[in-house]
Amino acid sequence: MPILHKIKAYLYDNLLTKDNPNDFIARTVSERSLNVKQICESAANRGGADVSAAAMEHATELFLKEMAYQLCDGYSINTGYFTASTQIRGVFDSPTETFNKDKHSILFRFNQGEKLRSEIPNIEVNIIGVADASSAILQVADVKNGTINDILTPGRNLKISGTKIKVFGDDAANGIYFVETATRTKTLVESGDIVTNNPSELIIVIPDLASGTYTIEIVTQYTGGTIQLKEPV
Numbered sequence: 001m002p003i004l005h006k007i008k009a010y011l012y013d014n015l016l017t018k019d020n021p022n023d024f025i026a027r028t029v030s031e032r033s034l035n036v037k038q039i040c041e042s043a044a045n046r047g048g049a050d051v052s053a054a055a056m057e058h059a060t061e062l063f064l065k066e067m068a069y070q071l072c073d074g075y076s077i078n079t080g081y082f083t084a085s086t087q088i089r090g091v092f093d094s095p096t097e098t099f100n101k102d103k104h105s106i107l108f109r110f111n112q113g114e115k116l117r118s119e120i121p122n123i124e125v126n127i128i129g130v131a132d133a134s135s136a137i138l139q140v141a142d143v144k145n146g147t148i149n150d151i152l153t154p155g156r157n158l159k160i161s162g163t164k165i166k167v168f169g170d171d172a173a174n175g176i177y178f179v180e181t182a183t184r185t186k187t188l189v190e191s192g193d194i195v196t197n198n199p200s201e202l203i204i205v206i207p208d209l210a211s212g213t214y215t216i217e218i219v220t221q222y223t224g225g226t227i228q229l230k231e232p233v
Contacts, residue, residue: 013163036064163199177216
């Protein structure tokens with residue numbers, strides 16, 4: 001079977017397992033995040049669509065809007081490329097207890113579908129070496145929902161695992177930021193909302209974020225010792 005796609009990845013020290021202190025995990029190198037418009041333009045330009053990019057974008061937005069509507073009514077979705085469903089998190093202490101927004105929560109779960117899985121054999125992975133692990137985020141876990149690298153719950157705790165991620169130094173830029181992927185707008189976590197500040201683990205209170213997709217950026221002068229970097233990274 002011909003290789004149609006290639007992805008690059010760096011190796012990072014695996015701090016999430018204790019049985020082998022010398023093992024690594026791979027993290028893909030992603031140049032950027034693509035939105036609906038950019039995907040449709042790419043499909044039209046490379047011949048992957050028989051309609052204009054604008055028409056494809058309009059139809060896609062209509063589909064996604066209707067899919068969200070149906071999910072909110074409790075229907076499960078199976079596009080072939082991914083499945084989606086609505087879930088309720090939280091413990092009900094008795095058969096008569098009703099849903100309480102302060103105690104329970106609703107989230108949407110997405111998983112890969114058969115059509116997407118069938119593309120995996122067409123991907124070639126190129127390990128380009130061990131990354132400079134001066135600072136690397138390996139995993140984020142929403143404490144309320146128990147989700148990994150997924151749903152964020154504003155006002156609740158988020159556990160961040162990584163390498164040399166301690167917020168350290170006297171530069172004003174140091175801190176933990178939530179970066180909205182579409183607008184690149186940054187929201188700083190207030191220093192008082194950093195509950196735990198260790199080299200391999202941070203626990204923070206998630207700020208009041210608008211609905212969207214976010215990445216986490218940590219700016220620090222931490223080196224692994226008591227000497228700080230001249231400039232934050």
